[in-house]
Amino acid sequence: MASLSITLTELERITNQLLQASGLNEENAAVVADVFMRATYRGVNHHDVNELPGRLAGLAAGKVKANPSITRINKYGALENYEGDNGLGELCGMFIMRRAEQLADEHGIGLCAIRNTHHLLASTPYVEAAAERGYISYIVTRGAPTMGAPGRKEKVIGTSPMGYAIPTDKEYHLMFDACLAYASNGVLAEKAAAGESVPSYWGLDSQGRPSEDPAAISKGTRLPVGAHKGFGLTILGEVITGILAEGQIIDEPQAGSGLVGMPSHTAICIKADGLLGQRQFRQRTTEMADRMEARAAGLQLPGQRSARSRNQIIGAGAIELKEELVAKLNEWSGKLGIEPLS
Amino acid sequence: MASLSITLTELERITNQLLQASGLNEENAAVVADVFMRATYRGVNHHDVNELPGRLAGLAAGKVKANPSITRINKYGALENYEGDNGLGELCGMFIMRRAEQLADEHGIGLCAIRNTHHLLASTPYVEAAAERGYISYIVTRGAPTMGAPGRKEKVIGTSPMGYAIPTDKEYHLMFDACLAYASNGVLAEKAAAGESVPSYWGLDSQGRPSEDPAAISKGTRLPVGAHKGFGLTILGEVITGILAEGQIIDEPQAGSGLVGMPSHTAICIKADGLLGQRQFRQRTTEMADRMEARAAGLQLPGQRSARSRNQIIGAGAIELKEELVAKLNEWSGKLGIEPLS
Known part of the structure; x- marks a missing residue:
């Protein structure tokens, strides 16, 4: 597929303006644009700026709030939970991560949960931002039951997409972003599009039989x-x-909307330097990575590939976007009265 | 293999007395005996009272301390780390779990780490005890690098044995106890003894080739x-x-002893009722389990099988132990001047 080179300045400009034109105030637009840029730097071509047109459509249709009133439900020391007011997942996610950091400053560790929120794109942007500020950070999301129990075709629970980041002195943070199914829907779609097969233990077809066909698993159960x-x-x-967010569980419909699968997110931050000092902590995480690499030359550690992509993209000051995506963003620019991408 | 029925009263009596005769004070012996009984109620026949002779041998050889002086290294709010003084893992594990509970009482969530400790048998006894007192509890252990990275035969890290427990109003707590390798060494040994093969993705043989032979994987890399x-x-x-325990990492030798693979453990407790009240919390965890079971009849949830075993054993008031184990315990009783099992 043909692609176009877009400068990062231009990509952030149009993202920010499209969000503001969709109703986000200046501060919220900056937060969400930062999340989209961070997700895009990973270079995976999904769960990044490719989702922006979908977000704009959701905002235009009034399905999700641009400027939610996030309000606290309960608090007990370093535990807090919040009502997300049907807000953008990117706003709710960054809100709880920042609160978890503040709780960690006060208590050493903080846990902050939020309900009535939306898809937050990926875990990386949130945990990466917190790791840049020195925290061990973790975020996890719930959603509709789309995954089976071992060997069962009935979909009983979500896939628990989660991520962590751990600061180091290396050229990358230790950083993780994955769900607990063998394959995300995105990976299955990619494999299907490429005509590849997958291991038969990744999922079952719609009859409940193990399958190597990614398309059959997509229609069946991961x-x-x-x-x-x-x-x-x-x-x-x-x-x-x-449960901790006081939101929905499993296949429970949300009161009022009746929607099943409304996300809740939970962020946990640990102020590691509370115990051993930030400098020593980073020395130790660095030594940990070094020791693993010394045992297995060329070992790929979590966060390494995405840091390489980030550095490459930021170094170039520009990114290759699919023509189709650029066309969609420019279409939205036309609708919302924004300068198209140059 | 022939087995003998031993009453639980007798098993706890001899465990406690053997531990006291091996140097544990009364309080410590009671803690460790409780851990052994809880582990044994799981009915898995490993990582339970079968390990008691090994513990007694370790104590007799002076490899592990019966009454360690557990001292705090650092504290920051709800984070604490401790020096385990080469103490029994069962003492160190229960110590940090209780401290994490106390920190959770104060801060809503608590994290307590300990270094210079030993194998703690299993995760279940610790998380189960905390769940009985109403906490969401979690424990994780590090040890020697025995596991490979994806597709790599070099052993780069431990298997992160971990467990959690979550209180419910059902006849079982949601409870989990597993390492993050496909197979524990125990499972591989069982499969090898039974002449069974295992999935080829569980591990590599010593040449780094995927293998279905559990014995070959045991000699190779999980x-x-x-x-x-x-x-x-x-x-x-x-x-x-x-790192948080300020202990060893990966293949780092312990200063002084030079030992590689010295365990550290970390316990985390969450006082869920701080946010939504114990009664409501348990209603929600119960509803969560019920909703999953309603979607998949006969679904096996974590903690269910072990609760069934526990109830069966406690109901019977007695347990079947292998003759060989009974002989070993009686041999130790002879050595230490304790009444043998009756």
Whole structure:
């Protein structure tokens, strides 16, 4: 597919203006544009600026609030939960991460949950921002039940998309962003489009039979990593998001809207330097990575690939975007009275 | 293999007396005996009272301290780390779990790490005890690098054995106890003894080739669940144990002893009722389990099988132990001047 080179200045400009023209105030637009830029720097071509047209459509249709009134439900020390007011996931996600950081400043560790929110794009932008400020950061999201239990075709729980970031002195943070199914829907779609098969333990077809066909698994049921292991960890994710946020769980419809699968997110931050000092902490995380690399030359550590992409893109000051995406962004620019991408 | 029925009263009596005769004071012996009983109620026949002779041997050889002086290294709000003084893992593990509970009482969430400790048997006893007192509880252990990175035969990190428990109003707590390799060494040994094969993605033989032979994987390298997913989560486990405890990481030798693989443990407790009240919290976790079960009849949830075993054993008031184990315990009783099992 043909692509066009767009400067980062231009991409951030149009993202910010499209969001403001869609109703976001200046501060919120800057937060959401930052999330989109961070997600895009990963260079994975999904769950990034490719989702911006979808967000704009959601805002235009009034399905999601541009400037939600995020209000606290309860607080107990370093635990807080919030009502997200049907707000953009990117706003709700960054809100709870910043609150978790503040709670960690005060208590060493902080947990902040939010309900009635939306898809937050990816975990990376939130945990990366917190790691830049020195925290061990973690975020997890719940959603509709789309995953099976080990060997079961019935969809019983979401896939617990989650991420963490851990500061180091290396050229990358240790950083993780994944769900607990063997494959995200995006990966299955990519494999299907490429005509590739996948391991038969990744999922079941609609008849409940193990399948190597990614399209058949997409129509059937994805399975958790390590069978009962991934399944068990997903249940913990559902508890600390859905239940601690006082939001929905499993297939529970939201009161009022009746929607099933409304996301809740939970962020946890740890102020590691509270125990051993930021400099020493980073020395140790760096030594940890070095020790693993020394045992296995060329070892790929989590965060390494995405830092390489980020550095390459920021170094170039520009990014290749699919023509189709550029056309969509310019179409939205036309609708909303914004300068198109130059 | 032949087995003998031993009453629980007798099993706890001999465990407690053997520990006291091995140097543990009354209070410590009671804590460790409780851990052994809880682990044994799971009915898995490993990582339970079967390990008691090994513990007694370690105590007799002076490899591990019966009554360690556990001292605090650092504290920052709800974060604490401790020096375990080469103490029994069961003492160190229960110590940090209780401290994490106290920190959660004060701050809503607490994280407590300990270094220079030993194998703690299993995660279940600690998280189960905390869940009985109403907490969402989590514990994770680090040890020697015995697991590969995705597709790599070099052993780069431990398997992050971990567990959680979550109180419910059902006949079981949601409870999880697993490492992040596809297979524990115990499972591989069981499969090898039974002459069974295992999925080829569980590990590599000593030449680095995928193998279905559990014995070959035992001699080779176990792999993390979901490839980069399990690997990434294991790295998080190593950071919050080894680094936050200010203990060893990866293949780092302990200063002084030179030992590689010295465990650190970390416990995290959340006082969920700080946010939504214990009664409502349990209603919600119960509803969560019910909703999953309603979607998939007969679904096995984490904690269910072990609660069934526990109820069966406690109901019977007695347990079947292998003759060989009974003989070993009686041999230790003879050595230490304790009444043998009756």
